[in-house]
Amino acid sequence: MLWIRRDLEAEQVPIPSPDLTAAIVRFPERDVLVVSVYVEGRNEQALEAAMGQLHTAIVEFRNGSGRRTDVILVGDFNRHDTLWGGDEVTGRRQGEAGPIIELMGEHGLHSLLPQGTKTWEGPGGIASTIDLVLASTELADEMMSCGIHPTEHGSDHRAIRTEFDTTPPERTPSDRLLFKNAPWLEIKERVRTKLEALPCGGTVQAQTDRLMSVVLDAINDLVPRAKPSPYAKRWWTTDLTRLRRMYTYWRNQARACRRRGREAADLEQKAREAAKEYHDAIRRQKKAHWDSFLEDGVNIWQSAKYLSPGGEAMGDKIPPLKRRDGTTTSDKAEQAEELLSVFFPPCRL
Incomplete structure (x- = not known):
């Protein structure tokens, strides 16, 4: 993989x-x-x-x-x-x-x-x-x-x-809001206070715009943001981090004893128990996150793409295109040029 x-x-x-x-x-x-x-x-x-x-x-x-x-x-x-x-x-x-x-x-x-x-x-x-x-x-x-x-x-x-020591294309990660850690009571109070200070009149569209503005401001101000990381897993939790550290600690203790030529059955047992607890928690959290993902109607098309037989992991990307001379395109710019030349060939005068 x-x-x-x-x-x-x-x-x-x-x-x-x-x-x-x-x-x-x-x-x-x-x-x-x-x-x-x-x-x-x-x-x-x-x-x-x-x-x-x-x-x-x-x-x-x-x-x-x-x-x-x-x-x-x-x-x-x-x-x-x-x-x-x-x-x-x-x-x-x-x-x-x-x-x-x-x-x-x-x-x-x-x-x-x-x-x-x-x-x-x-x-x-x-x-x-x-x-x-x-x-x-x-x-x-x-x-x-x-x-x-x-x-x-x-x-x-x-x-x-x-x-x-290479220079890959720079990537600008977008902020991701951690709604699972959002202070919803504080957000609710902020929205209520702001709305009370605003006029109630106007068209339905004007009232909707005021409501959306207040809600979005409260969310952007109060919802914490995830730390950008190339290894981020959306299903990861702070509890899993704690269990991983606990497992690592007991595993290192048992390994240190083995390297010194000593048998420490109690440490080996604790390391096995910590490993089992950690991996069981990962499986439970992955399943819970997947179930939550499926329950959201917005994700129906994405989940269908995952489940379709023979589905491509990169199905939303255009594969390299083969030109008339037998060569293939190597990037998006060349793909765009090839598609343009095929769908909109130059007029023959």
Whole structure:
């Protein structure tokens, strides 16, 4: 699965595999092929097939663009090698990632995670490096950081955050009002006081305008605003933040004991209980938020789009258009020009 900023120009790349998801993200000065990868463990046929499909996707991407092309592959490769796992990789596991190494060499890809970074943790404190971030040379040179994300939500695989020294198009986030935290009694009193001071006469439209003006002023003044964040989830609550911090605390306590070689059954139990409480609360809150979303009649068309079989996640965007000469459009400006030329061709005199 891939999540891409809505305001970026992106085109999904079809790959005949349920374990690979790819998209081309277009920037003013370059195109970037981003691929989310999963390779089944202990299955050499799956590894060979995945590397072959990645090779084909990279070649077609680079051959189809006249601009700078960057490649980044991220995901669970399920293979060990000293190149990314360090000296802790046992001799019997060394060499199992041969097809991955060959793909890296053929396309100039580099592993960005510091060698030996633990990306997976199993029961009993067993940890290894099987999740990778592979990037082409120019993009790797622009890397600012690549490591484990500081926030953990209880998965056995750790989230990885990678930052590059690039300049994406600026996004101006709009203020979002937190109506669930609105002081409704105070708003009601403000509206009542303001309306009492206004004249009652005039047409129905004039009275409506006065009412709307008073209500909107009260809402804009008194309703708190959400803090803009690229990771904001509308269903998130302060209670979930508290539960996440509690889970993180007990998990870190248990992990610290394991690293010191001590068994702390009580801490392990508290960590498991905190994780269960946290994840159960997330599921309940997601369901409650979805039910509330469906109850609002304004959202009926959006929800229908989610539920339609084969619906596109980017259904409200125009896909790249193919020109008469076989080339495709790369941004909104070129799409507009192509649509204009097709629907309104120049007059033949």
